[in-house]
Amino acid sequence: MPELPEVETVCRALRPVLEGRSLAKVQCNRPDLRYPLPTDMEGELKGHIITGIRRRAKYILIDFNHGLTLIGHLGMSGRVLIEPPSLFYMKPGPHDHVIFMTSHQYKITLRDPRRFGFLLLKPTHHLENLHPFCSLGFEPLGDHSLVASRFQAVLKTRAVSIKSALLNQAIIAGLGNIYACEALWQAKISPLRLTNTLTLEETKVLLKEIDDVLTRAIDAGGSTLRDHVQPNGNTGYFQHSLKAYNRANQPCVRCKVTLLTKIIQSSRATYYCRECQQ
Numbered sequence: 551m552p553e554l555p556e557v558e559t560v561c562r563a564l565r566p567v568l569e570g571r572s573l574a575k576v577q578c579n580r581p582d583l584r585y586p587l588p589t590d591m592e593g594e595l596k597g598h599i600i601t602g603i604r605r606r607a608k609y610i611l612i613d614f615n616h617g618l619t620l621i622g623h624l625g626m627s628g629r630v631l632i633e634p635p636s637l638f639y640m641k642p643g644p645h646d647h648v649i650f651m652t653s654h655q656y657k658i659t660l661r662d663p664r665r666f667g668f669l670l671l672k673p674t675h676h677l678e679n680l681h682p683f684c685s686l687g688f689e690p691l692g693d694h695s696l697v698a699s700r701f702q703a704v705l706k707t708r709a710v711s712i713k714s715a716l717l718n719q720a721i722i723a724g725l726g727n728i729y730a731c732e733a734l735w736q737a738k739i740s741p742l743r744l745t746n747t748l749t750l751e752e753t754k755v756l757l758k759e760i761d762d763v764l765t766r767a768i769d770a771g772g773s774t775l776r777d778h779v780q781p782n783g784n785t786g787y788f789q790h791s792l793k794a795y796n797r798a799n800q801p802c803v804r805c806k807v808t809l810l811t812k813i814i815q816s817s818r819a820t821y822y823c824r825e826c827q828q
């Protein structure tokens with residue numbers, strides 16, 4: 551499943567291709583993905599300038615200058631393929647459901663074999679009031695020096711395990727299980743700690759490590775970026791550098807003595823070191 555770093559990577563790849571440009575053609579090869587595709591997408595979008603590409607949680611937001619935003623989600627298996635101008639574009643495959651052609655002849659394909667992804671078209675000014683955007687928590691990527699105290703205040707209102715809180719979209723948006731495990735390990739905070747026991751200092755460290763783990767995943771995703779720019783290849787994304795996730799009964803790479811423990815929290819696997827994470 552595309553995780554937040556991969557979605558961020560897609561946004562970064564789309565930005566130089568789409569910003570300041572418009573769409574010349576939108577081809578829908580089926581009526582729906584997880585939801586019906588927007589009605590007359592080509593009529594709604596053709597010729598209007600794209601003013602920005604944003605990411606919120608795992609949603610890709612493409613803003614147009616006439617006040618509409620195309621919301622994209624990659625679901626379980628969605629990928630975005632970007633092809634530069636060519637006389638020989640890739641032949642559409644059976645899972646290439648939506649194809650955009652830009653005004654400068656870039657071809658952008660949404661490929662989604664399992665079709666859990668979706669596209670929605672909504673007024674830009676209305677997004678913050680729409681589900682799920684109205685209820686999403688803090689953005690996990692970025693400079694958190696200013697939000698640490700607000701984040702801690704949110705954590706203080708609850709008494710759930712910090713690991714479960716990190717997977718709660720209303721608290722922090724789009725982090726995902728692997729990165730929650732890794733960030734807690736890096737921050738030396740036990741996944742079992744109750745949220746209302748975290749100090750401001752620990753909250754700052756946690757936010758910094760969340761940002762670090764996501765940033766390193768994005769950096770490691772250079773190969774994935776290529777996969778998205780060129781339509782071939784596979785994503786083995788960041789898996790090789792995981793320190794905690796999926797390492798049950800293997801020695802902790804920090805303290806070198808304790809074997810990592812696997813537990814289940816909120817129906818999700820958690821991996822941690824009982825020695826260094828307190």
Ligand SMILES: [Zn+2]
Nearest residue numbers: 802805823826
């Ligand atoms: Zn350890």
